[in-house]
Amino acid sequence: MGDDESTRWIIHGERVVDDTRKAQLSIASVELPDGVRFEQYVIRAPRAAMMLVLDDEDRALMMRRHRFILDRWVWELPGGYVDPGEDPAETAERECAEETGWRPRSVEPLISFQPMVGTVDSENLLFLGRGADPTGDAVDVNEAQEVGWVPLGELDQRIASGEIVGSASVIGLYKARDVRRSEGAQL
Structure with missing residues (x-):
């Protein structure tokens, strides 16, 4: 089953709110396939x-x-x-x-x-x-x-x-x- 790029979510940028050794908290500007845009919290943590x-x-x-x-x-x-x-x-x-x-x-x-x-x-x-x-x-x-x-x-x-x-x-x-x-x- 191939990837359908028409259903891919697009990230228009991500701004870091807090960054520590244990985690990075940011807010991403996201666009859905139908054009709706919203902001989403994102946490990036170590393995x-x-x-x-x-x-x-x-x-x-x-x-x-x-x-x-x-x-x-x-x-x-x-x-x-x-x-x-x-x-x-x-x-x-x-x-x-x-x-x-x-x-x-x-x-x-x-x-x-x-x-x-x-x-x-x-x-x-x-x-x-x-x-x-x-x-x-x-x-x-x-x-x-x-x-x-x-x-x-x-x-x-x-x-x-x-x-x-x-x-x-x-x-x-x-x-x-x-x-x-x-x-x-x-x-």
Whole structure:
């Protein structure tokens, strides 16, 4: 299927409102294919890398933390921004160890996605770890209130109840469940 240029949105300019290491906020002047013009907020953020670690019991290593924007306690996967020049797999492994106190035994790519493609440009790279060893380091209270192993069999219930809401966690856990089912796991 080819690209139809007659349906392409046209950007007539973009002005930066704020620019920091973590994100750039701008306003773009956009023209739709029918000629309608409007302004759209655009956020450009660095790539992020997350780690989904599964143990032998088909449980995912997750952190429970407070997210002030939502003012809710949620379970999510460890991860963070990829530093300039850093390999994303190393970022995911490092963040997992720092945020949970567990270092994955293996690291393999799982999926890449853009969580808010209409407004935010921020590639999210998710890696799968199989098994983990404790680092012996205490979990930083600023990172997580609790670290635990969440059974993949509880995934639908925890998402429906609002315990797991972050796009990386939801996408990653569903993808991991599909991978495990394709490997013959009964979830």
